[in-house]
Amino acid sequence: MKSQSKNSPKEATSAGGIVVRLQNNKPEILLLRDKHFADWTLPKGHVEKGETLEQAALREIFEEAGVTSATIIKQLRTFRRFVEKSNEWKTIHYFLITTQPEQPLDKLESEDFEIQWFSLEDLPKMYLPEQQKVIVDNLNLIRSVKKEPPSEDEGS
Numbered sequence: 001m002k003s004q005s006k007n008s009p010k011e012a013t014s015a016g017g018i019v020v021r022l023q024n025n026k027p028e029i030l031l032l033r034d035k036h037f038a039d040w041t042l043p044k045g046h047v048e049k050g051e052t053l054e055q056a057a058l059r060e061i062f063e064e065a066g067v068t069s070a071t072i073i074k075q076l077r078t079f080r081r082f083v084e085k086s087n088e089w090k091t092i093h094y095f096l097i098t099t100q101p102e103q104p105l106d107k108l109e110s111e112d113f114e115i116q117w118f119s120l121e122d123l124p125k126m127y128l129p130e131q132q133k134v135i136v137d138n139l140n141l142i143r144s145v146k147k148e149p150p151s152e153d154e155g156s
Helices: 053-065 129-137 139-143
Strands: 010-023 026-034 044-046 070-083 088-099 113-119
Touching: 010 053, 010 070, 010 113, 026 053, 026 139, 044 053, 053 070, 053 088, 070 129, 088 129, 129 139
Parallel strands: 010 088
Antiparallel strands: 010 026, 010 044, 026 113, 070 088
């Protein structure tokens, strides 16, 4: 039996998602971009050994955007595509994730990297067509995100 060639594609799994906050009771989506490029992306990245998809998605939005308070609402869609540059078949799992309106984002911004909230009416061009599709296909769900009721501590 033939062994796998050095040039055979690898398999990779990523997780991330649409991070939504309510600002003035309207949903905004968190997007990232390398300032050397015009197009934006959703936060996502590789699933590490021993992590669930959900753990990876939350870790990636923390690492890429500094989001510390996040809740996964539901898994939205999975895409599979070939990435020629890295010679790998990549399976990407996208989730709907909510965070607080006051979530700070400046922690990880740099000279080359930008993080920004966008209203649904003012979304920029996305780098990956699959990410544009997952947003468009879930606009009603994104719009249905509601402010969480205050905890008992906040009402006292």
